[in-house]
Amino acid sequence: MALYALGDLHLSFQANKPMEAFGRVWKNHERKIEKYVRRAVKPEDTLVLTGDHSWGRKLSECREDLAFIEALPGRKVLLRGNHDMFWDAKKTARLNEEYAGRLFFMQNNFAVYKDYALVGTKGYTFEGPFYLDRWGNLTGWDEEKEKQAKKLVAREMARLRDSFEQARKAGFRKYIMFLHYPPTNILEETSPFTEIAREYGASAVVYSHCHGERRFGDSIRGEFQGIRYMLVSGDYLDFQPALVLS
Numbered sequence: 259m260a261l262y263a264l265g266d267l268h269l270s271f272q273a274n275k276p277m278e279a280f281g282r283v284w285k286n287h288e289r290k291i292e293k294y295v296r297r298a299v300k301p302e303d304t305l306v307l308t309g310d311h312s313w314g315r316k317l318s319e320c321r322e323d324l325a326f327i328e329a330l331p332g333r334k335v336l337l338r339g340n341h342d343m344f345w346d347a348k349k350t351a352r353l354n355e356e357y358a359g360r361l362f363f364m365q366n367n368f369a370v371y372k373d374y375a376l377v378g379t380k381g382y383t384f385e386g387p388f389y390l391d392r393w394g395n396l397t398g399w400d401e402e403k404e405k406q407a408k409k410l411v412a413r414e415m416a417r418l419r420d421s422f423e424q425a426r427k428a429g430f431r432k433y434i435m436f437l438h439y440p441p442t443n444i445l446e447e448t449s450p451f452t453e454i455a456r457e458y459g460a461s462a463v464v465y466s467h468c469h470g471e472r473r474f475g476d477s478i479r480g481e482f483q484g485i486r487y488m489l490v491s492g493d494y495l496d497f498q499p500a501l502v503l504s
């Protein structure tokens with residue numbers, strides 16, 4: 259039994275969104291997803307998909323993308339990404355009812371893997387605009403946007419704490435924390451997300467959202483404060499699911 263993660267599948271079986279425009283790594287990326295997930299993930303394994311599943315803007319435009327995910331091996335746990343317009347956070351229970359036994363939508367709830375609770379939320383992080391001088395040094399940023407970002411971080415933190423607390427009350431003491439957004443931005447060393455991971459003693463923090471080589475190093479990768487941080491963006495991994503726990 260193993261736990262895998264992969265993010266940002268950006269499927270578009272029903273939407274006209276050729277992903278090749280974003281670089282060679284995206285060429286026929288859905289075929290790579292199928293090939294690599296089938297190669298690694300066994301039926302008894304768990305695969306957490308860390309958001310940005312589909313380009314569809316409502317559920318009816320995402321059905322084929324969700325069916326593609328459903329057909330992959332293993333138990334699938336889905337997290338909300340910033341592009342997942344089909345998924346209203348407040349209507350998660352309805353999605354879980356409809357896809358019961360086929361897909362699990364993680365939002366204000368948690369999943370179980372061995373003696374670990376899998377907790378998570380979309381997260382949020384301030385992404386600029388940042389202002390650079392002609393040598394590429396940071397000279398400032400949009401402070402209004404930064405203020406708005408703080409509100410979104412607070413909302414996401416409340417959702418994440420709810421997920422942790424539900425797991426804790428159910429008796430769990432070991433956690434893997436999932437986010438769609440990176441836990442920190444390029445200005446931060448720590449954030450409310452790294453703090454909560456420390457507070458609950460999470461074993462790992464798994465996130466995606468960063469695309470393209472220039473963004474892969476935006477946040478924490480590897481060991482930090484005794485916690486393993488993993489970037490699992492599809493294009494970062496060439497769409498090979500990352501092993502989180504075995």
Ligand SMILES: [Fe+2]
Pocket residue numbers: 266310339340341438467
């Ligand atoms: Fe994203």
